[in-house]
Amino acid sequence: MTFELSDDGRVLRIYLDQNKWVDLARAATGHRLGAPFADALAMARAGVAAGTVSFPLDMYRYWETGKRGDDRSRNDVADVMLELSRQHTMTVPFGILDQELDLALQRRLGRPEHPRRQAVFGVGMQHITQSRMKWPELDLAALPDSGAGLPRGLRAQLKNAVAEVIEEELLRAGPETFRAHGFDHADSDHSQRFVDFENHLAAEIAKHGLTGDAIDEVVRGTDFGDIRPAIVEALDRIGVVYEEFMQDITVGQLLSFVDDLPTRYVTNVMRSAKHRQTQQEWEPNDFIDIVALPVAAVYCDVVVTEKQWVHMMRQSKVDQRYNTILISNVADLVNVLVKASLM
Template identity: 30%
Template sequence: MARRQAPAYAWPDHLVRPQTGQRLVYLDLNHWISLAKAATGHPTGAQYAPALAAVRGAVASGGYVFPLSLTHYMEMVGIQDPRQRGDIADVMEEVSGFSTLLSRTAIMRLEIEAALDRVFATTSPHVADVNLLGHGIGHAMGQRGGLYIRSESGDVTQEARAKWPGGPAAFDAFLASARRQLERGVLRGPTDAEVPDLQARGWDPTAARAIAEQRAESERQQAKRLDQNPEWRNRLRDIVQARYLTLEVINFLNQALIGRARDINDVFTDKESGRAFTECMPSADVHVALVEAAHRNRDKSWEPNDIFDVDALSIAVPYCDLVVTERHACHVIRTARLPQGMQTEVVPRLSDLTEWLDRQ
């Protein structure tokens, strides 16, 4: 599976990185749980106390951001115990400040535009700049906006601000508090007592996992096809790339081509052009590496959490400076030589994070 050298990625110009020089550190949910254990004095949390102290120091220095992703929000919903969710959410809020990475689909669209720019030797002035790093669940979902005050006549936020008791500063404080409470509530989820009313209003905490289950089942079916056609494993990477194009990006790609008055046949002229197009998109390259490795393991049983992991790492590895994930994913990513081409360090333990912070 190892690749001789990393491809030359088509980094999207319209994905705006932080201009502050801050380093981005991504932690998967298991490591957030470990930090929460340290913060709450859990019997197994003492071993993670040095990492928590190092993370807090890094945040206080202003030189590091520990962003959340949409995957974190979806995984948090799956935790049944409200107290445990609250403990994890408290640490996430303290450390991340609700900073979030842009959604995977939004990043994919920008990467497609960048890849097409390379194919056609053009630029894409029709594409708006989007910040990689933003605030809250809205940004993590690829949405723009925030909290506003509306009436039948439309947005009256500025009018309310001007007339607010205590003046504009008091209004700003009120709005900031409301935003914080909203973000906190989304991350923590409901208490057991709140669940029945929410469900009566249509709330479904299983929706994200149900979609992940459908995608996991698709990979299970693909594994069966591979077992029935063992000769396919000789070109497994090509197969995984082709499935990525047809299942993940084809609609976005067609939309982008229509906007350029181009056809898909202008992009994929042969097998090599298809490989080059997929591999030049950073998030696609991570996705393919992880899925290919999973399908090489014939005993692999695909679960929704595997889908969450692939989605999260496909944006974290290309666009963060350090990624702390589980051991197997770390091995796969390193074996595929992705960190070299993406200038990202990928490590499996919180103690590795502490050592990395010490070196900076």
């Protein structure tokens, strides 16, 4: 297991999908269904307090929490998220893809000399969105002399406090709040478009009777087409035309290049495994999992998610490839945290 050194020592990064946060929220509120997870919650709290464990949130935790219409249950989940995450976050996949493309091209072509770098972990929604979201500036106009007499350190503390409040309100906001500001979760069709595409691909796979490695190749081929704009941009940065890059490249080399992009590798492992299990239909929730889990599986130390995804990723040795612990029961965090404390 790989730990990241920080000012507080070794930090174990643990990613929880939405249902696992719900399990811990039930434990935190004394719900009868939360009893099996009480020890895991206690251990998690202790690790966070000691600064040795971090539970980063991603965009999709904000998204799924915000979809919960019941204020009480949504805030129960938000409470435990805020307590354990301390607003630690993971960036969106797109910037990570840019970094992975540059590193893959460097391995293949020796360029770029200075690959783009993307900090995977940070603090707050500002980090998730790579500072595309702007908060209102701290207004000290109501204070005597407009706050000019405030020590610089106190000004910084006030600014941070305001940002923390805004971050918390974003996590707690429900569907009504979003609708009041002109956004409705129900209007987003990304999940359905994803399902429609995968169903179309499944029909083509069935039509041509593809199995085994052939399914893997088709899935990775469609993924290459999906990320082509990012590939073209990365090539342009090193002065290589896309057609030149594709000239004389074999199918095997093309697939190898896609596999050399860690988050895309996991994405395609998940998609391929799902396409093999034709008895399971594609669902809108699959979109969130397939977008969110690859970043966590590559860059976190522990991922706690649905049993089907754990099984699929273990079968493809994702855990061994990226040195990640994959578990499906949040209660199993007790053993993980105990072992980590002994290292």
